[in-house]
Amino acid sequence: MGFSSVDTPAPLWRHPEFKRGALDMAAITLGISAWGLVTGVAMVKSGLGVGLALLMSFVVFAGSSQLAALPLIASGAPLWVLWATAFCVNLRFVIFSAQWRMFFGHLPLAQRLRIGYFAADLNYVAFLKRWPDVKPAPEQLPYYWGGVCMNWTAWQVPSVLGILLADRVPTQWGLGFAGVLALLGLAYSLLKDRNAWVSAGVASCAAVAAYGLPLRLNILVAIAAAVAMGLLMERSFPQRKLVP
Numbered sequence: 001m002g003f004s005s006v007d008t009p010a011p012l013w014r015h016p017e018f019k020r021g022a023l024d025m026a027a028i029t030l031g032i033s034a035w036g037l038v039t040g041v042a043m044v045k046s047g048l049g050v051g052l053a054l055l056m057s058f059v060v061f062a063g064s065s066q067l068a069a070l071p072l073i074a075s076g077a078p079l080w081v082l083w084a085t086a087f088c089v090n091l092r093f094v095i096f097s098a099q100w101r102m103f104f105g106h107l108p109l110a111q112r113l114r115i116g117y118f119a120a121d122l123n124y125v126a127f128l129k130r131w132p133d134v135k136p137a138p139e140q141l142p143y144y145w146g147g148v149c150m151n152w153t154a155w156q157v158p159s160v161l162g163i164l165l166a167d168r169v170p171t172q173w174g175l176g177f178a179g180v181l182a183l184l185g186l187a188y189s190l191l192k193d194r195n196a197w198v199s200a201g202v203a204s205c206a207a208v209a210a211y212g213l214p215l216r217l218n219i220l221v222a223i224a225a226a227v228a229m230g231l232l233m234e235r236s237f238p239q240r241k242l243v244p
Contacts (some may be wrong), residue, residue, distance in 0.1 A: 033155070043056060057163065081215050081217075085216070091227060202226060203222040
């Protein structure tokens, strides 16, 4: 009498693509960790308690939004300004989500929500570099989770350390400048084509020109200018794929 065998799916972390995704992200974790450490310290230095800072780090998990919101919180800006700033800073994830949907749109809602929480800029770049053609495949999910696990750990561990040790870090160390350097390093890695460079240049000019606006509203102006220029560039000068 025979027994019917049922194939049990192997855990994602055992898949070769999981390791590959983690290794692809490992090369840039130093900049991510530096950014996370600076953000953790900045949250406490801006007046947030340790508990709220930890909650913000784990729930929000968006360094650029956290850094943009901190001066607004410290200055007592209205809540609508805080929400609008965070929304505009994270508008790029709408574009990311449209692309992720082509690969993971067939998955259950709960799984897509988990994917959405862990999604990050550099994971998006690494994923599209690994899978430039929109052809869903089973090995893409292990690759994705390998990358985001590395990215999430590289961010959260230094961020938590920064939150817990913030009171022991002297203000004169210039952590704000270190944070700018970390952000510049990460931003440079995302500037892969002409359209991105032009949009970044327009955003920089807009931020400087609108610097005198209150409540750091020059950030919103810069984001709006970058999005508008990015859309204009994509329509006027679409990137052509090279056919071998």
